[in-house]
Every structure is written in structure tokens, then in C-alpha cells.
Amino acid sequence: MSPDVSADRGPWIDLHSHAGRCFLAGLPAEHPMVAALGASSVAEAVRDARAAGMTALVLATVSDLAVLRPDPVTGLRADRDFRPGEAAADHRRQLDGLRSAVSAAGTQVATSAAEVDAAARDGRTVALLGCEGGDFLEGDLRRLEETRAAGVTVLTLVHYRVNEIGDVQTEAPVHGGLSRFGREVVAECGRLGIVVDCAHASFATTMDVLEVSSQPVIISHGQLGHASSSHPRLLTAAHAASVTKAGGVIGAWPAGVTSRSLADFADEIIRLTEAAGPGGVAIGTDLDGNYRPVLTSYAQLADLTALLGDRGLPADHVQQVLGGNAADLLRRTIH
Helix, strand or coil: CCHHHHHHHCCCEEEEECCCCHHHCCCCCCCHHHHHHCCCCHHHHHHHHHHHCCCEEEEEEECCHHHEEEECCCEEEECCCCCCCHHHHHHHHHHHHHHHHHHHCCCEECCCHHHHHHHHHHCCCEEEEEEECCHHHCCCCHHHHHHHHCCEEEEECCCCCCCCCECECCCCCCCCCECHHHHHHHHHHHHHCCEEECCCECHHHHHHHHHHCCCCCEEEEECECECCECCCCCECHHHHHHHHHCCCEEEECCCCCCCCCHHHHHHHHHHHHHHHCHHHEEECCCECCCCCCCCCCHHHHHHHHHHHHHCCCCHHHHHHHHHHHHHHHHHHHCC
16 A cells, blocks of 8 residues: 555554454464464464555454353353453463564554554554453553553453453443442553543443543444344444544444444444444454454455445545544544
């Protein structure tokens, strides 16, 4: 991708990706998850993203990975407690594996919005590091600063396990929203320049985050409720609008929960822009970690661009959704 092409169409940014099954990075070949899913291929996935013209992708670890099991209702669920130190150790394994794979792909880990903007100007691809779930903190706020120093710039507060931070969409409430520790985590994210991600968080948790946060937040991968699905991961219009009215963005999620094709996903993006405004919508593919995905390659973003235009979304709004809104939010949060 040349710098001229990038400048003409704007940056393409994915707010949430597991490209190359990045949560498996660093696991030995004999590990049961590698046997079931195949070895991670993060470096190859990053090279594919670069070939497709991506500006930046948030590569996310999965903090509760070790305790998750399939569930017929929610998709995944924690089936046991962590052993002492287990969450922190797996967090370090994933981050080390990610940094190694990104380096092997000849790509930079960006730790500031300025580095993302520079990549957009130069026609390069950079990786941002995210953590899906703050379970690795294990109630210790000091680990957040250590994690920022390790290059992490996005924290999804919760995943499928109700952790020490707050309640999730897919389990009965425990904290009544954000816990006291969770409030400390959100405040510390603001101080450190870490984007707070409310994906998987209950509506009550999200509202508490908005009350506490000193900066706009994201829902990195989410979608509006649908007449044909009552899946707990879906958002109400009020849930989505609460984030965008506070200056945040929603990453549209190309999951089989609401879509059966890329054309369906384009329709869902239009619905989301109508509920949240075109300035409040981005892309969060959940690539290689998604449920029945309708977008499985960054090369499909060119087709998605055309589909959104066919549905009457103005070209400047398409640019906003594909990356402009995400880039603007990063400028307001990551320092």
C-alpha cells in the first residue's frame, strides 16, 4: 500500500483482533489447545494485514483463556477458578509470544497515537497490544503500569469470567456493575494512557465506567440487538448510545450472531450508525476468535467499503467507520 492510497481512503484500523490465533502464541506444540485449534500464525496474519492495506490492528490476548470452556448458551464460560498466579503467568506468555511474532513479521508495536498516525502517512501497518479481560491483575493495580510498560494500550475490562473488576453480559451480576477495584483500574487507565474497552461488560458496568473514566471509552466489538437473536452479547440502542454520547466508539462486530454474510454485516453497520451516529462507529473484527464470522480476512474490507457505499453511506462516513473514528479516539486516549 502506498502512502498516496492510504491518504486517499483514510486509515483502516481494527479495534479488536485475534489474528493468527494470537492467544496461542508461545504455547508448545503438544498443548491441547494447539492440538485442537492449530498452532498460532500471528506473523503470517500480520503480513496478510499489511498486504490488505491495514494501518493498525489491536492484537488481543485472552486473560481468562485457561479457564474457559464451550457453553451452548453464551458460547464460552469459565468453568473453574484460576490457580494462584495462573492468570498472570498466562498473560505474560501471551504478551511475550505476541511481541515476538510481530517482530518476526517485520512490524512495529505502536504504543502511541502518533505512531499510528505515522504509519497511516507512510502506508505501513502497526500492531497495538490489547488484553481481553483484566483477570491477570489478580486485584493488584501495580500490574497495570507494568503492562503498559510492556506495550499494552487497550484493556478490555472483562471477558467471559466475572473477575475482580466488574460484571459481564453473559453471567448473573456479582458486583452490581463496576467494583471498587474496577473504579481504580479505570482511573489508572486514564492516567497511564490505556484505552478502556467495555466489550463484554454489562450495561451497569458500562455506565459505571462512563461515570469514572476521564477519557472516552470503546466497545471494541459489539452489535445491536436483533429480532432474530436474544444473545446476551448484543447491545441495546441505549447501551451503544451511552458510549458514543460520551465521545467513545463501538467496533462493529461481524459475528454470526446477527449476520449470515458480509452483506448482512454491512446492513448491521448501517443500523449501528443510525443508533450511535456515523462518528461513533468503527470496526472490531474479532478475527480468528469470532463466532461464525462473516469477515475472515482483511482483504474483505475492500468489499465492505463498496457494500457500505451501495447502501448510501457517504464516502467520508465510510472512511470514518473503517478507521477514521478509531484513529481520532486513539489520539484522545493513548499518550
